[in-house]
Ligand SMILES: Nc1ncnc2c1ncn2[C@@H]1O[C@H](COP(=O)(O)OP(=O)(O)OP(=O)(O)O)[C@@H](O)[C@H]1O
């Protein structure tokens with residue numbers, strides 16, 4: 001049995017989310033604990049993306065977005081009017097479902113994340129870039145090509161570059177929103193291995209619609225269905241001994 | 257931008273040479289415009305007619321274009337798209353932009369030529385801004401809308417504020433298309449100027465040039481530069497599509 005840290009990085013209670021008049025998420029309550037991988041599974045359109053975008057305030061970009069309920073980040077209100085969304089996104093990074101390299105060199109892509117938190121010194125910047133590329137297990141593949149554009153990289157490498165870029169911003173929490181959706185079978189295990197190593201230093205939230213992937217990478221899992229958090233608990237329990245009928249149907253493949 | 261496109265370079269070069277030539281001539285030759293042989297004089301007449309009509313428009317154009325960019329960014333980045341203000345302003349601009357430049361040319365004839373020989377800055381500003389602003393605003397709006405939303409979100413997700421996102425990503429990504437729109441807008445101004453010169457024998461108060469060759473050739477030069485600007489702008493726009501198709505954003 002894995003030793004659980006009981007520090008709650010994110011505390012969500014009674015979260016309801018609307019886009020315009022349509023309610024997307026209904027009464028979500030859960031905790032994300034530090035240095036664990038928390039996975040969210042669920043069929044398409046169940047609200048997984050919507051949920052994680054609430055957690056780093058990316059939904060603020062959407063003028064239709066409205067929410068009630070409470071989200072505490074390290075005990076402080078995430079949506080407090082005093083806090084700027086850009087301050088939150090610096091602490092809660094995100095990797096999207098497709099690789100989004102910027103039109104800059106590989107080096108500058110990663111350095112961009114570091115510059116965002118005000119780093120300027122070049123020698124130190126280089127160290128940070130190297131460290132982050134190593135954490136994303138990309139360093140050995142790109143160390144000779146740091147000045148070239150990321151379009152020489154494969155999809156999987158580009159996605160790892162995005163991980164390195166997010167890490168360079170030195171976030172506390174890192175959100176992955178179906179990061180392996182566009183990766184091939186050979187790249188996916190590599191990516192999952194990275195997630196396992198990052199767990200020691202970061203708090204990870206991992207959205208996926210592949211059940212087995214969630215079972216492999218996560219410590220805690222939540223099953224979202226039509227905007228409801230049907231079940232939330234230890235991954236092992238969710239996959240072997242689900243309490244809810246719908247969870248059982250989903251993890252065994254009868255649903256979604 | 258696809259740097260290997262040869263036509264692009266040639267046309268860009270021709271335009272630069274033309275512009276340089278114009279500037280060079282006006283700074284050097286106008287004071288002694290009546291010297292030299294007839295061929296020289298014809299060229300000088302041509303250039304001084306064009307210059308006489310355009311020199312007031314250049315600063316107006318610059319200001320108006322900058323203003324248009326500001327308006328377009330304000331509309332796209334600050335106003336919520338579902339708000340009433342956005343919808344109304346956007347409609348007004350779309351209608352103004354869809355009016356052919358010929359109509360503005362006629363307005364120009366009415367305002368500039370019919371009442372007096374003297375061209376006032378005030379009237380010229382109205383016409384140039386009507387010609388340039390709606391068109392530039394609209395094309396800039398389209399360019400901003402064309403910036404991939406995922407890039408924008410990726411930058412926000414790294415902790416950028418709105419200003420950084422605009423200056424660091426939206427503007428650079430939209431720049432080729434924005435410049436295409438600006439080039440077309442300028443070419444509309446040039447073509448309209450040519451129209452007014454042709455139709456109305458538009459006088460330049462400061463110049464006593466009467467060479468008929470200079471007169472018609474100035475029209476030709478104006479139209480040619482308008483044409484090449486249009487070609488250039490369409491090439492710029494084509495290059496944009498090229499980039500987007502090639503994936504990396
Ligand atoms: N910007 C938006 N405006 C309005 N409705 C939206 C918006 N984004 C998502 N939705 C709606 O919210 C619901 C949940 O979408 P969401 O993207 O969160 O699902 P998801 O679980 O991430 O699905 P997928 O597995 O396909 O990524 C969907 O019904 C979708 O139509």
Ligand SMILES: [Mg+2]
Nearest residue numbers: 048049050178
């Ligand atoms: Mg999604």
